[in-house]
Amino acid sequence: MMSFDSKRLDESVSDAIIMLKTPLCGALVDGDKPQFNRGDVIAGKYEVEKILGSGLIGTTYLVRNKKSRKFLSVKVIWPQLVKSDRDRARLKDLFAEAKAIEGASLIKLGSVAETAEATFFTEEYFPSQSLRELIDEYQAESKSFTLQEACQIVMKVLEAAEILHKAGAFHRNLKPENILISTRRTGPGGRNLVRTIKVSDGLLSDLVNPTIFAESYVSRSDAKYLAPEMTGFDDIGSPSTDIYSVGVMLYELLVGQPPRGTYLSPTQLRGDLPDHIDDVVEIALGETPEERYPSARDMIVDIQRSFTDEGTTAPRGPDVKTLAIGVAIGIALLGALGLYFMVREPPTNDLSAAAQDNVIRRQVQARHRVLTEGEIQKMIESHPEMQYIPEGPFVMGRLHQETPKTATSNEPLAEEHELPSFYIDRFEHPNVQKGPDGSAPKPTVKVTWAQSESACKAQGKRLCTEEEWEKACKGPDNFVYAYGDTFDSTLCGDGKDNDYRIGSYENCISGYGVFGMSAGAREWTSTGKGSAGRRVVKGGMKANHQRGSRCAFAMDESGGYSDASLSFRCCLSAESVPRAEGEEAKPTEK
Known part of the structure; x- marks a missing residue:
């Protein structure tokens, strides 16, 4: 049994009776008539097609713009809500605030207007x-x-x-x-x-x-x-x-x-x-x-x-195979239903920066093909210790809205990069959640680039490229960190854990189901940098974990260098996964 507070529903019966007589209660009350009917024209340019509904704020109409012939929704505000100049000013302020917050899952607002007959605002018409x-x-x-x-x-x-x-x-x-x-x-x-x-x-x-x-x-x-x-x-x-x-x-x-x-x-x-x-x-x-x-x-x-x-x-703590299936199927289902969704940092003073990020993320999400369940099952069976990352674009680099506190100006700005499909180890090497004694092992550290490359080759794999590593970290939503856009030390630590072990932070998982990419050790990649012999290293900078655990963060080291914070994980190129008989690919909802 669970407890649910219903006492508040019994308050002030007399007030309830009064409110039942006003349109604020929701639908139109018997005896009331809508302010506009089919064929009426609002503000000289919006021809009413039908009433869509009535609610706490007002009545919503489906209208057609007489000039453009496009359909819109018009919400006519209840007169008692905008009786005074102060009320109307409040409406305009709230409307401007609401309009500035954009997202694919929010109804897009148009403009607010006052006429002798009504105060109203326009918004997109979403057939639904x-x-x-x-x-x-x-x-x-x-x-x-x-x-x-x-x-x-x-x-x-x-x-x-x-x-x-x-x-x-x-x-x-x-x-x-x-x-x-x-x-x-x-x-x-x-x-x-x-x-x-x-x-x-x-x-x-x-x-x-x-x-x-x-x-x-x-x-x-x-x-x-x-x-x-x-x-x-x-x-x-x-x-x-x-x-x-x-x-x-x-x-x-x-x-x-x-x-x-x-x-x-x-x-x-x-x-x-x-x-x-x-x-x-x-x-x-x-x-x-x-x-x-x-x-x-x-x-x-x-x-x-x-x-x-x-x-x-x-x-409980994640089981690798169960998580593999759960995350993979979850990605497919979410994508098929248009649930890939851009999540932003709180707006900065530069709204255009957030808008630029919004555009590129949305474009990338719309172009990502989503696997069917049959394809996912084949992928899991092929390499159960690895996570499959589908082909397609991702947003590489720092976002426009990231502040100097977390990203330096010399880091490359966000750009769309295309990658073929690949597999990536779920954990840092040795890529297991439990060692022979049943305890969580520490990642392999104090390895040079050549030693890391050799270890991957011995498994029939290779070191990940910088691009592959970053895409796997950012996930389908192209987050700043593996887990989201906002730094949270409770999810992946603060970089000061000297006894870090594989899987230490069970919630430090990217949207693709890869662990520890915003936690733990730094990791070698196969990507060269600058002078011969230097290689890009991703993740894990301890001196400034808020900056260094970002998926886009990168530095470089000499290939012969090694220390107690430097590890690696392996990748594997993937052929296109054959579809199960009778299945069709599901495109991401745009």
Whole structure:
């Protein structure tokens, strides 16, 4: 049994009755009429096609621009929210703030305008259904969301929330009605579901006076998605506020209804779920912010463990083969559903720098072919001790938005590099998690470049190139560090661990499932640098670990040099993996 706070739903019944009489409660109330109807023209240029819906902020219309003939959405703000000059100024400020935060999973905003008849703003029209409509559709057909479906949807919402959080903003009103989903079927017989997901109304809930917002929630069905500390809605929120809302949605997707009171865990209601998903739900729905995941990324990582640790009762250290399958299939599924998503550092003063990074990451992600499950299985069987890195482009070099604190100006700027497919050892040499005595071994160190090359050749492999090493480290999302864009010493250490052992940091894993690339020892590569005999060394600089554990960081050493911090791992060129019979390649959603 798990505890869920429902007391706040019983507050102020009289206020609830009052709010039921206002449009702020959501849908139009009996007797009310929409401000605009089909054929009406808003501001002289937006012809109304139909009403898309009504919510806390206002009514949304599908319109066509009379000049360009393009479809847009227009959200007409409830008049009581913009009665005064101060209210309207607040709208413009919030709109500008929201528009500056961009991401493929956020609805793109257009412009805000005032006319004698209405105050409104435009946004992209995303042909879709809401998550609420999808849930209702499944229930009407007596269908259940699979674990993969539920987690894929939730992880995409978390990635959108992470974009807001990294900009110092919080949604505060995440619920199925604000999650928009476009679904299409691909492959033989339409057996593959491809879902593109976008989150709407980010930041714009701040338009509503906190008192009105809190009172309106008392009687609303979506109050269940509101974190306990937000009952008064005078709190500005935090990442854990949105994480709570996502936790409620995950529970609802898995068991068919939101949690109420003392609720049963998902595995008590469904026998086909791994035990670890109970932990995910319980942490996300913690009573206080401190009990929940500290970030959206933390919750994403823990959700992924539900696929790598299936059947266990608690999180444990990664098993190499299980992780190989889990990570590889996870990459394929996420890519097929358009879940490769750029995660940025908090915006710097130079917005154009972040925009440049956004563009190149998006272009690279869109061009990466995603393997089918059959291809992945063949890859794992070929070299179970290695991780397969698919052919295609990646972003090499420091990002434009990286600051002098972490990257020097003489480091090459981000560029798109194309690489053929290859395999890379999961760990530093000797590439095992356990030694003969059952303990975690230390990486092989105090080796010269020639000794490293010879050791790889003895295994029928070779040293990795600088480009291969960096791509494997950055993962499909092209992160700054193996684990994300923000330095976190709790994930990969602070560089001061003198007793570092292979796999010491179980969460120090790149998006491709390669361990220790932002931790532990420095590593030789086969790439020459400058004068003859010098070779590029990647990772692990201890003097400034925040800088030196970045995937793009590189230095060079003489080939005859060795020390206690210098190790290596091996790579292997890969032929294109033959597809399993009847399978089609799944392109990444653009």
